[in-house]
Amino acid sequence: MQDLSTLLLWLYNLTSFCIRIGMLCYVPLKHEPPTAVAWLLAINIWPWGGFILYSLFGSTGLPRERLRRRQTLLSELGNALHDIRVKVLQEVNDPVLRDQQKRISYMAYKMVDMSPVAGNKMELLADLEEYLDRLCQDIDEAERYVYLLYYIFSYDKMTKKLFNSLESAARRGVECRILVDSVGAKEFLRQHTYLLRSSGVKIAEALPLRFLRRTSFTARYDIRNHRKIAIIDGKVAYTGSHNIIEPSYNRKAGGREWHDLSVRLTGPVVIQLLAVCYEDWYVETHEDVPLDKMLYFLPRLNKEGNAIVQTVPSGPSMQLQNYQRLLVLALLNAERRVTITTPYFIPDSETMRAIETARIMGVEVRLIVPERADKLIVGSVARAYFSPLLEMGVKIYQYKGDILHAKTVTVDDDLAFLGTSNFDIRSFALDFEVDLIFYSQEEINCILGAQEAYMARSKLLHPNEWEKRPALERVVYGITKLFSPLF
Incomplete structure (x- = not known):
């Protein structure tokens, strides 16, 4: 023995x-x-x-089969997307941008092949009840199709009206499709699809997982589709940080509520978001791409407002970390002020250097994060960066009480980012995300106003106060920081 x-x-x-x-x-x-x-x-x-x-x-890439499928799909969509630009966007004049905006927009265009488009109207939505009411109203008025793409999709007392609107739309002949992440929406996929499917709603899961077995379309278990997009008739789009779940996320954080920020859009930018939905749906379902039908479904979009917007999808299927590259460029080009709101702050070394460079150049940098994160380990990793940030002179605002889940960045009152990406390595490199860049002043001011409201509910962290934290916290934060590139 x-x-x-x-x-x-x-x-x-x-x-x-x-x-x-x-x-x-x-x-x-x-x-x-x-x-x-x-x-x-x-x-x-x-x-x-x-x-x-x-x-x-460990792997940050996707299987070759999925990448081949995406490349084939993009080839098939190539001519259709060209026709979209000609048919739908030809009457939209090239927007006039300032120098800093031109650098950002050109880099984004080179990475994702989507240009800034003018003629849009933006409505900022923070309250979940209002968000759902507006979305349900648009679905109730839908004539052709409704496409929903969400990370979390839950049936509860607040969201059931959305389910009712979808069932009603499908029964009157509207094509309804729902694509949800297989992990974020696992309860919905297990328990709440029957009534929707029996009404004619098509439902698919993104990046499906099977116990102890990865599908040929999934490289690693924690690469997720974190996008949140709704498209109605190609005329209306929603995106931002809202998931389809009641604000306490089923009391996930002891009853604290999530505070989100999303936008309702009309105008030509809707077509860019529609293209993101198309790609995700057909990559996941392996369905043939009905190009003629796609073009038929595209409306003739008129000028809806004065908002200038550019869509930036990102994810592991793309060659570059699109959102991260744009943030670094924006930080390096900032002249006066940068304000960041994010629930999770775990930057990579390049982004930290960009923040440091901005501070050296005299740029005011403000970071707004929840006082207590909903995830203990992730919160500890984020706080491990507070000391170097405070040494740089970054102002850290801790949002009191609830979970601040909005994802925004504003630069010099000249640019605004809003979307699904957190300011962390996971959103930069692992998850499928989608973000918008706003170049028009009215929309930038609206997002700035939301950030100012968050700061009003926050406590400014003073360096002297931070230095008084217990020794055990210092040790824990130091250890977790060693593993921050893995989160």
Whole structure:
């Protein structure tokens, strides 16, 4: 018996040594240095556990089959998208942008092939009840189709009216499609699809998971579709931070409510968001792309307002980290002030350097985050960055009470970002996201006004107060920061 124990211990030590050496050779080839160091640290501390975790969560890419499917789809959509630009956007004049705006818009265009478009109207929506009421009203008036794409999609006392509107629309002949993330909407997929499907609503899951088995379309278990988009008849679009769930997320954070910010849009930019929905739907469902039908479904969009907007999708299927690159460029070009609202703040080293550079150049940087995050570990990782931020002179506002879930960035009263991306590595590199860039002053001022309201409900963190935190907190934050590239 003792010999067997000795043999097993010897085998464990041998395999642990082989794992350490093998991963030391492999991991640095696949990741940037900070991420590689974090993974190697985890593997060195616990070789077998680290190896298993890396096998499940280490890859940042997608399987070749999914990438081929996306490339084929984009090729099929190529001519159709050209026709869209000619048919729908030809009457929209090229917007006049200022120099800083031109740099951002050109970089975004080179990455996603979507230009800024004028002639839009934006309505800012913060309250979930109002958001659902407006969405249900638009669905009730739909004549051709309703496309919904959400990370979390839940049936509850607040959202049931949306389900009723969808059932009613499908029964009167409106084509209704719902694409939801397989993890974020797992309860909905298990329990609440029957009535919708029996009414004629088409439902699909994004990035499906199976127990102990990854599908050929899923590279790792925690790559998710975090987008939130609603399209009605190609005329109206919604996007932002709202998920379809009541504000306390089923009391996930002890009854605290999520405070979100989304927009309702009309005008040519709706077609850009529609293209994002098309791509996600057809990549996930493997359906043939009905190009003639797509073009038939496109309305003749007139000028609805004066908003200049550009859509920026991002995700692991794209060559670059689109949103992160744009944030870095915006920070480096800022001249006066940058304001960031995000529920999760876990920047990569490049973004931190951009913030530091902005501060060196005299730019005021304001960060608004929840006082207490809904996720303990993620909150600890975020707070690990407070010390260097305060040393740079960044003003940190902690939103009191509820969970601030809005995702916005404003730069010099000249640019505004709003969408689904958090200011963290996960949104930069892992999840499928979609964000909007606003170039028109009225819309920028609206988003700035929302940020000012958040600051009014927040407490400014003073460096002296932060230095008084307990020693144990310092140790915990320091340790969690080592693993921040993994979150």
